[in-house]
Each structure stands twice: as structure tokens, then as C-alpha cells.
Amino acid sequence: xxxxxxxxxxxxxxxxxxxxxxxxxxxxxxxxxxxxxxxxxxxxxxxxxxxxxxxxxxxxxxxxxxxxxxxxxxxxxxxxxxxxxxxxxxxxxxxxxxxxxxxxxxxxxxxxxxxxxxxxxxxxxxxxxxxxxxxxxxxxxxxxxxxxxxxxxxxxxxxxxxxxxxxxxxxxxxxxxxxxxxxxxxxxxxxxxxxxxxxxxxxxxxxxxxxxxxxxxxxxxxxxxxxxxxxxxxxx
Numbered sequence: 284x285x286x287x288x289x290x291x292x293x294x295x296x297x298x299x300x301x302x303x304x305x306x307x308x309x310x311x312x313x314x315x316x317x318x319x320x321x322x323x324x325x326x327x328x329x330x331x332x333x334x335x336x337x338x339x340x341x342x343x344x345x346x347x348x349x350x351x352x353x354x355x356x357x358x359x360x361x362x363x364x365x366x367x368x369x370x371x372x373x374x375x376x377x378x379x380x381x382x383x384x385x386x387x388x389x390x391x392x393x394x395x396x397x398x399x400x401x402x403x404x405x406x407x408x409x410x411x412x413x414x415x416x417x418x419x420x421x422x423x424x425x426x427x428x429x430x431x432x433x434x435x436x437x438x439x440x441x442x443x444x445x446x447x448x449x450x451x452x453x454x455x456x457x458x459x460x461x462x463x464x465x466x467x468x469x470x471x472x473x474x475x476x477x478x479x480x481x482x483x484x485x486x487x488x489x490x491x492x493x494x495x496x497x498x499x500x501x502x503x504x505x506x507x508x509x510x511x512x513x514x515x516x517x518x519x
Contacts, residue, residue: 284318284321284322284325284326284327284328285327285328285329285330286315286318286319286322286327286328286329286330287310287314287318287330288310288315288329288330288331288332288333288344288367288370289308289309289310289330289331289332289333290306290307290308290309290310290332290333290334291308291309291310291333291334291335291336291479292309292310292311292333292335292336292337292340292341292344292366292367292370293309293310293311293336293337293340293481294311294312294337294339294340295311295312295313297311297481298310298311298313298314299489300481300485300486300489301479301481301485303489303492304485304489306479309479310333310344311340312340312343312344312347315344315347315348315370316347319347319348319351322351322353324351324352324353325353326353326354326355326356327351327353327354327355327356328355328356328357328358329348329355329356329357329358329370329371329374330358330360331357331358331359331360331362331363331367331370331371332359332360332361332362332363333362333363333364333366333367334362334364334365334367335364335365335366335367335368335386336365336366336367337366338365338366338369338390338411338415340366340370341365341366341367341368341369341370342366342369342370342414342418344369344370344373345369345370345371345372345373345418346373347373348370348373348374349373354375355373355374355375356374356375356376356377356378357370357371357374357376357377357378358378358379358380358456359371359377359378359379359380359383359385359443359452360380360383361380361383361384362383362384362386363379363383363384363385363386364384364385364386364387364388364440365386365388368385368386368387368419368451369415369418372418372419372421372422376453376454377422377451377452377453378452378453378454378455378456379443379446379447379452379454379455379456380443380455380456381443381455381456381458382443383443384440384441385440385441385442385443385445385446385451385452386438386439386440386441387419387431387434387435387441387446387449387451388435388437388438389408389412389415389435389436389438390408390411390412390415391408392404392407392408392411412432412435415435416428416431416432416435419431419451422450422451423450424450424453425449425450425451426448426449426450430449431449434449443455
């Protein structure tokens, strides 16, 4: 069975809001959980085309895949970057289509405050980097942590063959009946660094939408109850 991991990685609640606004290329932990439940222990292929997203979401999905009782293989199809590469490490095998674009980089974040706050933020990001290194280095055949740090510091797209040389994936699919290797759409390549923005106004609008839906459902329920009482009186 195939399970899709497409687009940016978001937590469940944020994904609900963004989907209501029309975005479809989003993956949340609940999507992977639903796919694994449907698979019911059968072998699974996780099809990945994702520029990444929330680091903790990637790690949560990784844990879900590690705990799944069936065999799981990851296959990078287009983009395989950032938090998506963390999710993939939960699979027994990680493979890539030729021409996929892969990226392994340091975590990033924002901070505000004085120099003490900036120092704490920098230390926290280094600690997050070390957590990522533990995940990558735990794979059999992985290169040294020093080499991984050098790669993550570069923050560049690499080929599947390069990822294989670092021990970050297990193999590259063969090309049968195709010509030259195809890279992902250049327009998508340029856009991949621009993450969707989830604003407070969007969240408030979504909450108002949910409140309106609940009110409509309550009104329908009251109408059904009134109709039921009228029918009961008609048969009295």
C-alpha cells in the first residue's frame, strides 16, 4: 500500500486551518496515522515529495513509522528535504527516484529579545541540530557526524547519488525506458523555500467558521426534535 507524504509538514490543528483555506499539499501526523491504520500491518511504501516543515512533526511521523508492525519503505519522488528527511528515517529502507532533489540542513527559528535571549536561541538551535544528527547517524552505513555537520552547514540541494554516498539513503531506483534524468520543475525549486504563512487572522476566521457550523447543526437538531414531537402528537 502507498501512503503519500506531500507538501509541507504541519501539526494537525494547523493543517485543518490551512486546508479550509484551500491548501491541499500539506501532510499532518493524522494523515500518516490514518494511512497506517488502513494498511493494517501490510507492507507500506511512503511516497515523499516534500520540502519539509515542522521538525517536531517530522520526528512524530518518524516515531509512528518506526512503531508500525509492517515493513515500511520510503521513496523520494521529487523533493526530499528538511523535516521530510527526518520522517523518512522511520522507514526500514530509504530509496529515491533518479533526479529527486534532497536537502539536509540545520534547523532554523526566530527569536526576540536581548543578547541573552539571542544566545539562548542559538544554543537551542545547536541542541536541535544535535538531535537531528543523532537521527541521521543512527542509520546503518551513515557517514561520520563531522561529515554530516559539514553537509548540513552547506544547506544545499544534493543528488540521490550524493545522499547515497553519505549513507543517508539506501539506494536509487533504476531508470528503465527513460532518457536523461529529469529534475523537478524549476519553478517549484525556487518556491520551495517559501513556507506557507498561517496567521492569527486565518485561525480566527477558521474558528468562526467552525462556530457557524456548530450553530447550524444545533439549529438543525432542534428542528428535527420539534418535527419528531409534532409527529408523535399527530399519532397520539
